[in-house]
Amino acid sequence: MTLTVLLADDHAMLRSGMRAIFETQPDLQCVAEVADGRAAVSEVARLRPDVAVLDIRMPKLDGLGATEMILSDPANRTKVLLLTTYDSDEYVYRALNAGASGFLLKSLPPEELISAVRVAARGDALIDPSVTQRLIARFAVSLAPPPTPPELALLTAREREVLQLVAAAYSNAEIAAQLHVGDETVKTHVSRVLAKLGLRDRVHAVAYAHVNGLVQGRR
Amino acid sequence: MTLTVLLADDHAMLRSGMRAIFETQPDLQCVAEVADGRAAVSEVARLRPDVAVLDIRMPKLDGLGATEMILSDPANRTKVLLLTTYDSDEYVYRALNAGASGFLLKSLPPEELISAVRVAARGDALIDPSVTQRLIARFAVSLAPPPTPPELALLTAREREVLQLVAAAYSNAEIAAQLHVGDETVKTHVSRVLAKLGLRDRVHAVAYAHVNGLVQGRR
C-alpha cells in the first residue's frame, strides 16, 4: 500500500529536496507540491493525501493556520507534519492544539523524515527531541498539583472544609445548612479562616482558594 | 567524549542484548547492569552515568519509582530513559512528571535505542510515537482555553473589565479608583454584570470568573 504525500513550502529548492528523499522510497508518492498555506488547504481537500508536510513559514496562510483548517474539517483524514527552522514554543503549542501529528525541525536527517511520514500515516505522532524536552517540562507543570501555601496548615480540618464551601460561593447560611450547624458557628469559622490566611473578606477567600487550587474547576 | 550508560532490567537476556547493541558504538560504554530498581538507584548515585536505561517492571522498586528517586536528587545529573513493553497512560504521565528524558517501547529498533541514548545525554528528550499521539491529545485539552460561556457575550467591554477586577477581589471603591470613575458607576457596572450573568452577588462572580478562565491564575 503506497502512501501519498503533499509538500508545502515556499522554497522550491527545499520542496524538490524533500521530493527526492521521498522518491527513494517505492511506497511513498509525492502527489502535490504547493508554495503557500491556502494552496495546501485546497489541495489537501482535493487530493486527500495520507500525509501533508507543511512548513510553518509560508505566504498567505502559515503552516499553523493551514493545519487548523485541514484538521478542523472532519472530511479530511490527512495527517499533518509540521516542519520549521526555529522551534518557538508558541508554534509548538498551537500546532499540538490543532492536532498535528508531528513537529519537526528542518535539520532532521532525511531517513528520519521518511520514518516520520510513515509514523504519521499510521496515526502515531512524533515530536523533535529538542522540543520534547520542553514539552515534558510544560506538561509536567500543567499536571502538577499547585503548591499548597504553608499558611494553609494553620487551618483546622473544619476551617478548611468551610473554606472550600466559601470558595464555592455559598453564603454563610447555606454553609450552615450543609454542615448542620448554626450560622453563627459558620461565621466564627469564616472569621478564623480570614484571620489565619490574612484575607480581608470572603471575596478574597474565594480568589485565594481558586488560585491555590483548592477548587478543582476542571484543570 | 564517551557516554556512560547504566542498564536496569530484571531479565539478564535483555540486558546482554542491549549491552551488545551499545558495544557496537565506540563512544558508548555500559558501566553497570542491575536487575532491580533499588540497585539502579544506588549504582546511579555511585557511578553517575550519563544515561540510565530503566525497565518499568522491576523487582523491589519499579522503574518509575527509581526514576523519581534518581531525578529528585539534585546531585545526580544522570538522564533517565524508560523502557516498557506496554504503554499504559498512567506510566507515561508519571514518568514525564518525574522528569524522564524518554519513554520508549521495547519494540524499538536497536539503532533507535542508540540514538535515544545520545538524545538523552545531550539533554533532549524523546517519546515513542505511539505514546506521543495520546500525549498530544491530553496536552491539547490541558492547554485548551476553557470554553467561553455564551452569556459572556452579553457584557460590554467595560463590564468585562469590571468583572475582571471583581474577580481579582477588588472592592467597588478600589475598582473605582483604578478606573478613575465614581464608585456609584462601578456599582452600576457590577449590578449589570450580575444581572446579565445571572449571578447572585460578587462572590459568585469571583467563582464564575475563575472557573471560566477569566483569571489566569497559573494554568
Add this chain to the structure above:
DNA sequence: AACCGGGTCCCCCGCACGGGGGACTTCCGA
C-alpha cells in the same frame, strides 16, 4: 486538677454591597 485547642453558639455594631429606582452625556445607526 488545671489547662487548652477545637468546635459550637450568641449579641452588638458598622458598613460594603446589591436592588430599585432616576438622570445626564456621547456616539452611532436607523
Add this chain to the structure above:
DNA sequence: TCGGAAGTCCCCCGTGCGGGGGACCCGGTT
C-alpha cells in the same frame, strides 16, 4: 432626526457580612 446602547453619576433602603467581644462543651495534655 430620532432613537437606543453604553457609560457615568446619584439617592434610598435592606441585609449579609465581618470584627469584637463572650460563653459552653469536649478531648487530650500537663
